[in-house]
Amino acid sequence: DTAVSQTPKYLVTQMGNDKSIKCEQNLGHDTMYWYKQDSKKFLKIMFSYNNKELIINETVPNRFSPKSPDKAHLNLHINSLELGDSAVYFCASTAGRRQETQYFGPGTRLLVL
Amino acid sequence: GEDVEQSLFLSVREGDSSVINCTYTDSSSTYLYWYKQEPGAGLQLLTYIFSNMDMKQDQRLTVLLNKKDKHLSLRIADTQTGDSAIYFCAESIHGGSQGNLIFGKGTKLSVKP
Numbered sequence: 001d002t003a004v005s006q007t008p009k010y011l012v013t014q015m016g017n018d019k020s021i022k023c024e025q026n027l028g029h030d031t032m033y034w035y036k037q038d039s040k041k042f043l044k045i046m047f048s049y050n051n052k053e054l055i056i057n058e059t060v061p062n063r064f065s066p067k068s069p070d071k072a073h074l075n076l077h078i079n080s081l082e083l084g085d086s087a088v089y090f091c092a093s094t095a096g097r098r099q100e101t102q103y104f105g106p107g108t109r110l111l112v113l
Numbered sequence: 114g115e116d117v118e119q120s121l122f123l124s125v126r127e128g129d130s131s132v133i134n135c136t137y138t139d140s141s142s143t144y145l146y147w148y149k150q151e152p153g154a155g156l157q158l159l160t161y162i163f164s165n166m167d168m169k170q171d172q173r174l175t176v177l178l179n180k181k182d183k184h185l186s187l188r189i190a191d192t193q194t195g196d197s198a199i200y201f202c203a204e205s206i207h208g209g210s211q212g213n214l215i216f217g218k219g220t221k222l223s224v225k226p
Binding site (some may be wrong): 040041042043044045090092101102103104105106107 | 144146148150154155156157158161199201214215216218219
């Protein structure tokens with residue numbers, strides 16, 4: 001019944017590793033987002049996809065690469081993890097890219113050691 | 114650029130009313146939102162208001178919007194200990210095809226018994 005789900009919930013890894021976070025929504029929404037929340041709780045948009053097409057790409061290092069295999073999924077792959085990547089990553093979705101109400105996933109807590 | 118400002122902390126006694134304030138800069142915002150984040154949890158959409166409204170009430174929650182001053186507030190009546198959380202104000206940005214949210218830094222509400 002979960003509307004927007006993310007896996008894993010927690011991720012602890014070493015610097016330099018490559019990791020992926022997955023997001024799935026069962027709401028039939030067309031647009032999905034990735035946000036990053038840092039240790040001070042500041043939330044910033046990273047990416048947005050509409051029907052598998054990238055429409056927002058904020059100033060994010062190239063090490064971050066979103067992938068949308070279909071409109072219900074938006075995965076985030078991170079190469080060469082750095083200490084500063086430690087944060088909570090939230091996935092969200094809306095019905096369309098001009099639709100406003102975003103539904104958030106539970107978050108993935110990434111800790112890079 | 115777009116910016117959303119909130120005070121960082123608010124402390125109230127159980128049973129009192131809480132008022133959390135927010136100011137935003139983008140006058141073209143269509144919707145404004147309040148999200149709640151409990152410790153260790155994801156973002157829960159509490160309520161939202163369309164920019165042509167000046168008030169919205171939903172049970173214990175009252176949202177007031179002063180579009181002229183770009184000021185948004187959330188009033189929680191009869192605040193309970195379960196209301197302790199971080200409350201994020203967010204505005205929707207419609208620059209071209211974008212539909213992402215710009216979040217404030219969050220107001221941490223502490224409710225004392």
